[in-house]
Amino acid sequence: MPEKPGPQPPVEAEELRSSMYLSNNNITNLPNKSFDMLPNLEELILSHNKLELIDSEAFFGLASLKKLALQSCALTRVPIEALKRIRTVTYLHLDNNLIAELENVTFRGFHYLKSLRLEGNLLQRVPTEALIGLRSLEAL
Numbered sequence: 001m002p003e004k005p006g007p008q009p010p011v012e013a014e015e016l017r018s019s020m021y022l023s024n025n026n027i028t029n030l031p032n033k034s035f036d037m038l039p040n041l042e043e044l045i046l047s048h049n050k051l052e053l054i055d056s057e058a059f060f061g062l063a064s065l066k067k068l069a070l071q072s073c074a075l076t077r078v079p080i081e082a083l084k085r086i087r088t089v090t091y092l093h094l095d096n097n098l099i100a101e102l103e104n105v106t107f108r109g110f111h112y113l114k115s116l117r118l119e120g121n122l123l124q125r126v127p128t129e130a131l132i133g134l135r136s137l138e139a140l
Contacts, residue, residue: 087110107134
């Protein structure tokens, strides 16, 4: 009589996760490689935290990320270096922060970005150069 196969290990939860909701968690910093074990993550909601520091490689490994929500996080600037790691994003929410200015290169390389939310910040103007290359942008 053939042996029955033994129990199989469960599929890792990290492989299945497509959304992560971390709003209202008093998160103050995102260290390098905070999410590198979640390569299939498509949606990351970090809104309503008090983010003081986002390391340059905080989003390293998020090759499938489509939506990043950083609204109401008390950000004083756009974390350009960290965002360079997630060029696949189509929805970027930076609204209701304390961002006062945008650099000319802020969104360079975000060719897939469809929706960029900046309302409720301290911006007096948005330099045209900051939006160059956003060929898929539908809503600002």
